[in-house]
Amino acid sequence: MMSKSCMAMAGVMLAALIAAPHTANAKVELPGDPNTLITDAMIQDIREWLANPVVGLSINSQNKLRENMSQDEIDAADTQWRAEREADDQPLVAGILTNPLSSYLTQIQARSGGLYAEIFVMDAVGLNVGQSSITSDFWQGDEAKFQNTYPNGPDAVFIDEAEYNEDSDTWRSQLNLTMSDANRQPIGAVTIEVNLNELARRRGL
Numbered sequence: 001m002m003s004k005s006c007m008a009m010a011g012v013m014l015a016a017l018i019a020a021p022h023t024a025n026a027k028v029e030l031p032g033d034p035n036t037l038i039t040d041a042m043i044q045d046i047r048e049w050l051a052n053p054v055v056g057l058s059i060n061s062q063n064k065l066r067e068n069m070s071q072d073e074i075d076a077a078d079t080q081w082r083a084e085r086e087a088d089d090q091p092l093v094a095g096i097l098t099n100p101l102s103s104y105l106t107q108i109q110a111r112s113g114g115l116y117a118e119i120f121v122m123d124a125v126g127l128n129v130g131q132s133s134i135t136s137d138f139w140q141g142d143e144a145k146f147q148n149t150y151p152n153g154p155d156a157v158f159i160d161e162a163e164y165n166e167d168s169d170t171w172r173s174q175l176n177l178t179m180s181d182a183n184r185q186p187i188g189a190v191t192i193e194v195n196l197n198e199l200a201r202r203r204g205l
Contacts, residue, residue: 043177
């Protein structure tokens with residue numbers, strides 16, 4: 001028969017085992033409001049590297065290439081993109097991921113040291129022009145990141161709500177900006193997914 005002390009010890013161990021999964025799965029704390037963490041100065045710094053000629057040239061080139069696309073054609077391209085993500089043959093995906101703009105955005109993300117989790121640039125209808133990593137879809141025109149930027153003029157900024165990323169155990173928020181030409185005419189949009197925990201760490205928060 002188990003002694004009282006052994007029973008007590010077993011109870012403590014059982015309680016620890018029950019509590020362990022909850023501790024292991026605990027989310028890292030949200031460091032603050034994205035609208036406060038992402039400052040005007042940070043946005044200005046981002047605009048400076050977005051001013052690289054490869055960005056505007058790539059957007060304008062795709063706008064000319066796809067200016068007569070119907071919604072059905074846009075939807076078909078988006079469907080093709082989603083299918084290629086799971087396929088061995090990826091002509092559409094490869095064409096975007098290997099272009100000069102994607103190479104530039106990949107370098108920017110790498111140099112950020114974990115601050116930027118993803119960067120992608122869209123054209124005037126919300127189709128991807130370049131990206132630092134493969135996105136789940138090709139067309140962003142029906143999403144807030146595009147609808148709250150490009151149609152709202154050259155100075156539009158939309159900071160989305162923070163979302164927890166389980167894989168990296170970090171909180172992230174998408175910063176979205178209108179992309180404009182030299183005459184301040186909107187030509188597309190950009191999304192930068194910011195690692196809020198890394199941003200707060202750099203600010204000493």
